[in-house]
Amino acid sequence: MSNNFTGKKKLTSGPIPVYYQLQKELKKYIEDGVWVPGEPIPSSRNIAETYDVSMGTVQKAVANLEKEKYIYCVQGKGTFVGTTAINKESIRYTLLREDFEGNDLQFKIKLIDIDKVDGFQPANRFLEIAKSEALYRIKRVFVSGSGPVVYAISYLPCSMFEGFEEKATKRLSRTTMYEAIEMEYGLPTVKNKELFSIALADEETAKVLQIQKGSPVLFVEMLSSTYKEQPYEYRLGYWQTEKRKLYRELI
């Protein structure tokens, strides 16, 4: 449950709405990791008494945070910190389709290897860490039906993910990167930025995707962030789009 959430707390009585101040206070507990994904936050009544505001005001702050996907409410049970898996259907990186009709195609993820490498540009710049900081490099291939579709190389700052090899290796062959990171480090994914372009397959990519060296492939660079716009993963994706295409929806 919760912790050190006792005693009266005060909000200022200036021009900023009370519900908004409260909303920011609650958000801070989540972003600072005091309240962690999947766990309940204090009850509405508890919050109302603690901050000496009406239930309606708490309700408004809570409703807003729910819309922002920071939390989710279950009537009669409680209010819980949001998780990527539950909230963000839209944020999934890999969505395969043949066409606009029909559903997403299933795929399996195979882990190729994980190792530590020296930091490099532009990765370290995008990840907002020093040039010299080391990175975990995770190579994976996404297989759908007949063959390989995506070759993905992810880079994570070693400093943010201590012991990643041991903790995540088992998970990564059964689950996505998001889930692994959220489970092991409590960091939900909040935002993904993507850049789409064309690349020519180098020897390694060609081998993994079972295509000719030098064939054109769809090249997707991705930068994933967690709370406070903190980037944590830089990923290079090489897509073989002969049979399956990358699908996105904008709403």
Add this chain to the structure above:
Amino acid sequence: MSNNFTGKKKLTSGPIPVYYQLQKELKKYIEDGVWVPGEPIPSSRNIAETYDVSMGTVQKAVANLEKEKYIYCVQGKGTFVGTTAINKESIRYTLLREDFEGNDLQFKIKLIDIDKVDGFQPANRFLEIAKSEALYRIKRVFVSGSGPVVYAISYLPCSMFEGFEEKATKRLSRTTMYEAIEMEYGLPTVKNKELFSIALADEETAKVLQIQKGSPVLFVEMLSSTYKEQPYEYRLGYWQTEKRKLYRELI
């Protein structure tokens, strides 16, 4: 302003929340085009009296519709039907960047030509119209800085856009397709579906993009929809990604 919004209207008193019923009623006025983009809807007090509910209930229905981008509220002024331009920064099709850093790059749109063509598959299937229905075909090129970046071919159902040539030709050289369609036909864009893959430039594409015939290009198929998931534009985009890439954010 509004119209035929007088007299008492009733909501059922069943298990469905009043605010939700009201929300759907208001949405219907918008989807049916009774209230059009940019115009004000009746005042909250007016709505509260008309449906015989409290202001709080109206506020909740209105707030939800605002989050859904159906409307936007201006304190002291009124509540207005949403427009694509104002609401949907995220839905813009063409976002150019060199990198994750920096801002979106500017570009100009040049209209190549507009004509009427016979319907064809898969376009007519995606647009949910009969095989035989004719289409408007709009060819445009997007130019950024040094040269052409995107060659876009759009298909619109002639039946939905009577007189498109006359109405839109002037607009299309200065504005986006969204704006042109919203201005002339009152249809805001609500959703975009996209499929990313690789294509090889045919003679026409190569000429427009000033590249070699047969060069690989980023191929983006897009299907835009308005209210009620009604598709209205099928677009093929050929991207030359040497210097500028296609940028997307998922939140």
Add this chain to the structure above:
DNA sequence: GCTCATTTGTTCGTATGTATC
């Protein structure tokens, strides 16, 4: 620049409904 009617925004207090355990 000021006042005033209109409109949306905020907050409280209270009561009742409904899901969970």
Add this chain to the structure above:
DNA sequence: TGATACATACGAACAAATGAG
């Protein structure tokens, strides 16, 4: 069954922005 939790709804008061006079 009862205690707890969130959800809905009302009414009232005041705040803040807008635009007209």
